[in-house]
Amino acid sequence: MLKIAVPNKGSLSEVSLDLIKKAGYSCKRSGKELSVVDKKNEIEFIYLRPRDIAIYVSKGILELGITGRDLAIDSKSDVCELLGLGIGRSRFFYAAPKELDITPEDLQGKRIATSYPNVVLHDLAKRGISAEVVELDGAIEISIRLGVADAIADVVESGRTLTAAGLKTIGESIMESEAAVVAKDEKILENSHVRTFIDRLRGIIVAREYAIIEYDVPEDKLEKACEITPGIESPTVSPLSRQGWMAVKAMLPRKKINPSIDQLAELGAKGIIVTQIQTCRI
Ligand SMILES: Nc1ncnc2c1ncn2[C@@H]1O[C@H](COP(=O)(O)OP(=O)(O)OP(=O)(O)O)[C@@H](O)[C@H]1O
Numbered sequence: 001m002l003k004i005a006v007p008n009k010g011s012l013s014e015v016s017l018d019l020i021k022k023a024g025y026s027c028k029r030s031g032k033e034l035s036v037v038d039k040k041n042e043i044e045f046i047y048l049r050p051r052d053i054a055i056y057v058s059k060g061i062l063e064l065g066i067t068g069r070d071l072a073i074d075s076k077s078d079v080c081e082l083l084g085l086g087i088g089r090s091r092f093f094y095a096a097p098k099e100l101d102i103t104p105e106d107l108q109g110k111r112i113a114t115s116y117p118n119v120v121l122h123d124l125a126k127r128g129i130s131a132e133v134v135e136l137d138g139a140i141e142i143s144i145r146l147g148v149a150d151a152i153a154d155v156v157e158s159g160r161t162l163t164a165a166g167l168k169t170i171g172e173s174i175m176e177s178e179a180a181v182v183a184k185d186e187k188i189l190e191n192s193h194v195r196t197f198i199d200r201l202r203g204i205i206v207a208r209e210y211a212i213i214e215y216d217v218p219e220d221k222l223e224k225a226c227e228i229t230p231g232i233e234s235p236t237v238s239p240l241s242r243q244g245w246m247a248v249k250a251m252l253p254r255k256k257i258n259p260s261i262d263q264l265a266e267l268g269a270k271g272i273i274v275t276q277i278q279t280c281r282i
Pocket residue numbers: 009010011012050051067068069070071088089090091138155156157158177178179
């Protein structure tokens with residue numbers, strides 16, 4: 001039976017489990033079970049701390065895992081990413097008290113608090129900076145005020161935690177992260193259950209990024225309309241019973257929905273409808 005590690009807590013847990021559920025798998029725990037078997041799909045979902053997932057996968061103990069790219073890098077485990085999931089997105093920055101006017105190069109000889117020691121040590125080495133890395137488990141932002149560090153390196157999402165602690169980022173982001181499906185290597189794709197799992201998750205991710213747009217348009221405006229909604233391969237075009245009018249249907253990136261509706265309406269399109277996609281295979 002295929003064994004897949006899923007995050008048991010933290011920022012990635014709920015979003016990953018929701019994605020797996022929408023892809024038609026049953027992985028929901030009723031209590032504190034450490035694993036859930038989906039008999040129908042022959043998969044065992046193992047609940048692990050996201051930080052540990054890449055370790056089990058790299059050793060070949062579990063075939064797949066869902067973890068953060070940054071956590072996998074920091075664990076120094078040898079895993080490859082089969083699919084970025086577009087959830088749990090974050091950036092990783094150095095930060096210091098907002099009144100200090102410093103750059104990462106000024107961190108020489110300083111104490112830097114972080115939960116990602118390997119990421120930070122690697123970045124400091126790249127910059128040729130020697131600094132002390134103070135490893136903490138969480139609440140990193142308060143470590144400067146409490147006197148154990150001069151600067152921090154941490155995950156930033158909205159930036160609200162930094163602002164609340166009177167800190168600001170310094171320098172460019174060191175790393176961008178999202179949740180991803182990881183495996184020991186790509187050979188695992190020879191397993192049909194693995195391919196199905198990846199394809200189904202991809203279906204949900206693509207469905208979240210696209211919508212279906214449908215509208216009617218005068219035949220002489222069809223070419224221009226198809227340029228606005230080119231779809232993936234090409235739009236579906238069918239004649240209306242009303243002479244001189246065509247119906248068009250296409251997939252459209254969500255970000256383009258409103259500007260495209262404006263342009264189509266301007267062109268003379270009527271009955272423009274946009275619907276959500278639940279899942280897809282493109
Ligand atoms: N706002 C966020 N805070 C922390 N991690 C985030 C955030 N947004 C996305 N992530 C990602 O979630 C993963 C960290 O998850 P993890 O469960 O280890 O820590 P956490 O979410 O801080 O949970 P906790 O501190 O409660 O254990 C990383 O991949 C990180 O990039």
